[in-house]
Amino acid sequence: MTISPFDPSDIAARRGPRYRAIADALRDAVKMGTVAPGTKLPPLRDLAYALGVTVGTVSRAYALAASRGEVAGEVGRGTYVLGGGVHTRNGTGVGSAAFLTLPEATEAAMKAALAPPAGQTEIAGAAMAALLAEEPERNRPSPFNTYLAPGGEARHRQAAADWLAHDGFAPKAEELLVCSGTQQAILTAILTATEPGDLILTEELTYHAMVQQAALMGRRVAPVDIDEEGLVPEALERAAREQNPAALFVVPTLQNPTSAIMSEARRQQIAGIARAGDFAIIEDDIYGKLVSDRPLPIAHFAPDITFLATSLAKSVGCGLRVGFLKPPPALFERARAIQHGQGQTVPPLMADLATHLIETGDAAAVRDRITAEMEARHRMTARALHGQKMTAHPASLYVWIELPQSWRAHAFVEAARTRGVAIAAGEDFMVGRTDRASRHVRLAIGQPQTRDELQRGLDTIAALLSESHIGIAVPA
Template structure:
């Protein structure tokens, strides 16, 4: 028996019918009634179902495609887009738009990072051993680079021996290496809202993901214990410090409870610490509380400049060989030039100086956000690069994203971060870092506040 074709639930307001159909598509994607890749009815089928002309449906599908909700394929039909892909909610990005969508390192006045990079490149060009830095290197990094990585991790409370460090091409590469080394058919436990890169890595490795409930402090211990029992998964991926997308910092007592549960169920931990350098004096990382089972990843991209694609993965010493094999299988070896700059910056204090400047800029931008969005339900941290905006019931996240896009403003809907997009909360993540200045950020947040104060376009419930 074939599945019943999708029919929009229309509650027409004063606008045209084609817009109401597009609104219905948006609402049912938000509710999970329409899923990525699903084929929508033909123009004629939908026209008959809603009592409209074929031309009206054609215009409705064109409007939905303009909003980034669907894609048309000549000869095959119209399909729901995969909205877990960040590119799908920022179509036609150009410099005229205000970008509050992706996580990006804030721009600092005078841009200390770019000035330091220019000096570092000039210094490399003058070095007598430049030829050696132009070749391949050890899969997991040189001894000096691993020692620098250990020093960098120490700034966030991770006590690591250089022999426990694998140098990676950024935190995303470290995520892939860790999950590949720990992979099992039972899959990975993840926070119900998590970094999209982790979901992409698990999907690429064909590992099922099992969402675990969150509260304002991070992972809920009882929910984790239940997920461990129900799924049989032996790997947990989580971000206890500066959680993405909610910016939560898990308190020490909660971390101890999470560690106890993982020990009880024999679960290894992949701890994302890429954003931890932005938090001054955070609670001890899981790698410090359970070093025997924690794979802790960090990088310099978020704390210094995105171009410095160098990451560090601290793992139990026994895992080093497996991680080097995984590194060889993925990138063979990272860029010696970038790794050399990273090691130099960590050693001479440049990385810490840029981190501090970016932390200060993030704090200033959070103050701008508080002034514009303070009366709304916002979750954040004083030095976070973004905030989590929970919407009132009468507003729908995807509608707000569409309204913002119409005003040349990009924001991130919650389903991009949801392990189960159909169950995403009614919220958006607002990046404060990608705007080119505080003044541009203020303009973007002013537009967002105006939209929040404006009645929704659709009366769909």
């Protein structure tokens, strides 16, 4: 079965992951004129069936096409080819984020791994007022009338060093770059450590934005097996030997989406394998500050080959958009030049605000409130979903649920959406696999603005879990 412009034999013959082959086939068809602007693309399920791939693979392909400005998705209407016409010039093709965003949930939004409200607005507001009150006495340019130096000023980087330090890990201010969030830090690391065409290994379930960043930069991504502790060293060693990677991307603390925490011993193993295989490590530690007794980062054991990326997004508030990157010393200046070249300098006022929050202890206070709130929300979740197969950690912003045999992830996500609850399908986190998470979903229990909203969402999910995908109650 062929659905124009997607020929299964043509797509199978293309190198690289299936989602990229599908997106490239569409791009080629548009360039050749065989698909005209305004053409409506097949629904995800129809194309997935025709090509023998998962719905998640087709969704990722459409997302990549959207990020290129080639298609646009409209809720309730479908996905349309933009080509080079007026839609592209008017900015309709705004990228994969717009394509993947679900309609606003009417009961509970539980899709994005956001920290819960914990007094951030009041604390940050008071801090901002204090900064503005000091403005007349400043002996440096106003944050409203200057750009931040590439990588941040010394005081910003010192605050970052203080924030990152724990146990025996004590980075120096001059080793750090201030970034516009963890995503920019990760992108900077990818561009610094790899070249177009290089392979990046990662957990078979991982942060989807990194996969998109790598693809957009012309890098390949391949999966490595994980277990209850995260990345499996033996699998990494085998993949390194067979595939010659340039880098490894890993989330060792509160792995996304499983919440796994890698032991210190395994972190040392991973560092040793990377050093022996001569590839870099990109360590995403964005959730690290939420865990009070977390192990030392991989960067502590292999500082010469590890890029440590993190931010205040999950432990204070995502609106700050302030993150930090610790590159290997030999690549520091290259990383700083690449970051500067991206043109995403951190707004000086945000850098000042983040520094103020760290220096006064307000950032730590917010973090403590967040962890206390998450512990309460995990108790609520355990009660509401009692008896379900779940993986979680008391500090994690999400829970990973294995669905009953009667459900598949995307059908469950769609059923939840129709009842006003937005959640993420396990397939959204898969790298190159078609079955690893087809019966899992992630609930971002930190995102609901109130516990009442969370409870409504949990009640809806609990009800769905007791049904089959055709709405028939499952016998107890």
